Amino acid sequence: MAVTFRRSIRILPGVRLNLNRRSWSFTLGKGKGPRHTFGSRGRRTTSMNLPGPFGYRRTTTSRSRRGGR
Template identity: 70%
Template sequence: MPLTFRKSFRILPGVRLNINRRSVSFTMGHKGGPKRTVSSTGRRTTSMDLPGPFGYRNTTTRSSRRRARRADRD
């Protein structure tokens, strides 16, 4: 079983600082409303809980950082 680390701090009402072993991210938004997350890895996520079993999530990743990582691996 792998070891994981994740910690979340509330900075201001509606703003959280999330830390895990690979990145740091900020989440802005309130419960039940739209949320925007920006990560140090370049991932940007917009999400919203909708009534019932529905939800919305859109994730984008900066391509320049992804390309640089691929080049490092080769």
């Protein structure tokens, strides 16, 4: 079994700092309504829980931080 490190720290109501072994991210928003996550690797995610089995998620990655060829 692999050893993992993951930590989520609440900075203010509705603001979290998420840490893991290789990167960090900030999450803005809480409970009802959209949540926006901004990662250290250039990834931005917007998500929202909708009633029933529905949900919304949109992820974008900045091209300047991508490890492309």
